[in-house]
Amino acid sequence: xxxxxxxxxxxxxxxxxxxxxxxxxxxxxxxxxxxxxxxxxxxxxxxxxxxxxxxxxxxxxxxxxxxxxxxxxxxxxxxxxxxxxxxxxxxxxxxxxxxxxxxxxxxxxxxxxxxxxxxxxxxxxxxxxxxxxxxxxxxxxxxxxxxxxxxxxxxxxxxxxxxxxxx
Amino acid sequence: xxxxxxxxxxxxxxxxxxxxxxxxxxxxxxxxxxxxxxxxxxxxxxxxxxxxxxxxxxxxxxxxxxxxxxxxxxxxxxxxxxxxxxxxxxxxxxxxxxxxxxxxxxxxxxxxxxxxxxxxxxxxxxxxxxxxxxxxxxxxxxxxxxxxxxxxxxxxxxxxxxxxxxxxxxxxxxxxxxxxxxxxxxxxxxxxxxxxxxxxxxxxxxxxxxxxxxxxxxxxxxxxxxxxxxxxxxxxxxxxxxxxxxxxxxxxxxxxxxxxxxxxxxxxxxxxxxxxxxxxxxxxxxxxxxxxxxxxxxxxxxxxxxxxxxxxxxxxxxxxxxxxxxxxxxxxxxxxxxxxxxxxxxxxxxxxxx
Numbered sequence: 001x002x003x004x005x006x007x008x009x010x011x012x013x014x015x016x017x018x019x020x021x022x023x024x025x026x027x028x029x030x031x032x033x034x035x036x037x038x039x040x041x042x043x044x045x046x047x048x049x050x051x052x053x054x055x056x057x058x059x060x061x062x063x064x065x066x067x068x069x070x071x072x073x074x075x076x077x078x079x080x081x082x083x084x085x086x087x088x089x090x091x092x093x094x095x096x097x098x099x100x101x102x103x104x105x106x107x108x109x110x111x112x113x114x115x116x117x118x119x120x121x122x123x124x125x126x127x128x129x130x131x132x133x134x135x136x137x138x139x140x141x142x143x144x145x146x147x148x149x150x151x152x153x154x155x156x157x158x159x160x161x162x163x164x165x166x167x
Numbered sequence: 168x169x170x171x172x173x174x175x176x177x178x179x180x181x182x183x184x185x186x187x188x189x190x191x192x193x194x195x196x197x198x199x200x201x202x203x204x205x206x207x208x209x210x211x212x213x214x215x216x217x218x219x220x221x222x223x224x225x226x227x228x229x230x231x232x233x234x235x236x237x238x239x240x241x242x243x244x245x246x247x248x249x250x251x252x253x254x255x256x257x258x259x260x261x262x263x264x265x266x267x268x269x270x271x272x273x274x275x276x277x278x279x280x281x282x283x284x285x286x287x288x289x290x291x292x293x294x295x296x297x298x299x300x301x302x303x304x305x306x307x308x309x310x311x312x313x314x315x316x317x318x319x320x321x322x323x324x325x326x327x328x329x330x331x332x333x334x335x336x337x338x339x340x341x342x343x344x345x346x347x348x349x350x351x352x353x354x355x356x357x358x359x360x361x362x363x364x365x366x367x368x369x370x371x372x373x374x375x376x377x378x379x380x381x382x383x384x385x386x387x388x389x390x391x392x393x394x395x396x397x398x399x400x401x402x403x404x405x406x407x408x409x410x411x412x413x414x415x416x417x418x419x420x421x422x423x424x425x426x427x428x429x430x431x432x433x434x435x436x437x438x439x440x441x442x443x444x445x446x447x448x449x450x451x452x453x454x455x456x457x458x459x460x461x462x463x464x465x466x467x468x469x470x471x472x473x474x475x476x477x478x479x480x481x482x483x484x485x486x487x488x489x490x491x492x493x494x495x496x497x498x499x500x501x502x503x504x505x506x507x508x509x510x511x512x513x514x515x516x517x518x519x520x521x
Binding site: 008009010011012013014015016017018019020021023024027028030031032034035036037038039040042043045046049 | 204205206207282284286288289292296299300303305306307310311316333355357362383384386387388391446500505
């Protein structure tokens with residue numbers, strides 16, 4: 001039995017250590033130069049592009065929102081203005097109508113007054129004419145009585161009837 | 168069979184010992200060298216098909232000796248494999264001496280100055296690196312052309328790896344290092360993550376080996392994180408180490424050694440955690456399968472056959488856990504590296520007063 005000490009689990013092989021150090025550094029350099037940097041730069045570029053476009057979209061959205069809000073505001077303003085104008089127009093029309101009605105009434109009143117005064121005058125004239133006519137008629141009746149010579153009693157009745165007829 | 172039992176029990180008990188004694192004289196085909204399955208080798212192990220010996224590079228007496236394989240070294244040089252071993256059991260096939268222990272020594276039995284031969288784990292480390300290259304170089308070309316840069320990422324390939332890259336950048340680097348310095352360390356974290364991930368996953372493949380189940384590899388990786396924390400440390404970091412602000416003077420003297428030890432325990436924990444997690448998986452699987460043979464020895468082969476389905480299912484379960492652990496440990500190593508780097512490079516003055 002010749003016991004042979006085989007390589008132990010925790011033995012450090014300096015030859016291997018040396019190779020790993022050298023080759024790892026070499027691989028690290030090559031990979032960094034030809035693989036990691038290009039990939040990381042590309043990823044960074046892509047992320048920046050995505051971020052930029054998202055920001056631009058956000059900005060555009062905000063702008064659109066702003067514009068639409070402005071539009072709404074303008075629309076509201078226009079509407080309120082139109083409402084006011086309509087109200088004003090209605091009021092004006094109302095005022096105009098009232099004015100005109102008043103005028104018409106005044107006119108009518110005036111015409112009525114005129115008519116009334118005309119009637120009054122006509123009445124006065126008619127009364128005057130009537131009185132003249134009555135007089136004339138009395139004279140005529142008297143003359144007729146005289147002409148026909150009827151008794152006093154009958155005369156009187158005729159005159160009375162006549163007068164009654166007149167009044 | 169008794170020997171197998173004794174061996175398995177022994178390896179279970181001594182899994183963390185520095186060296187494991189194994190009986191080399193039996194030559195029994197039933198013997199499984201459990202630790203030998205996990206430790207580094209100077210050949211690629213495709214047993215029972217074949218083994219491929221790796222080149223040996225040895226620096227000794229001012230010369231660099233380069234050999235195509237350990238066998239070619241043995242047959243024509245002044246350096247030998249472990250002398251005692253070769254003497255005791257000369258293995259010769261077709262007139263050529265075959266390596267047995269693969270431990271190279273000089274003819275007088277002393278070790279050479281520096282043995283930097285290519286090993287099994289190094290090959291798998293390179294494979295992981297190569298896989299990372301093969302995935303991310305075409306991917307970066309795709310990004311260069313505009314797919315993923317101007318447009319959205321296309322295809323499952325790009326989507327999967329982009330998700331991982333973004334995850335490491337945003338959830339690991341950015342979260343732990345902060346927005347000012349994270350871009351500097353993201354390539355390092357990405358490299359570490361994918362190397363460890365692929366090394367872990369190679370261990371799940373047939374004949375594959377997790378290079379991360381070797382403490383040398385994890386120590387080297389932890390050394391990089393340690394160097395990053397020390398080289399890029401802020402003034403604040405050093406002030407916290409040597410003259411902790413905001414506490415009475417005697418406490419400062421107590422805190423100084425604590426902080427100094429803390430500098431080294433962090434990378435040490437990184438190294439041990441990854442190594443232990445990855446090594447234990449393989450040992451556990453072999454141990455559970457070994458239980459079948461222990462049962463055969465204890466209760467007879469009938470019981471062993473009867474219960475083997477349970478151990479096989481348990482092994483499959485552990486295998487799935489290993490897949491999960493492979494991912495989790497890559498993540499943990501990366502996030503802790505990021506955390507330590509973040510702690511060392513942070514300027515506390517603008518965040519919170521201690």
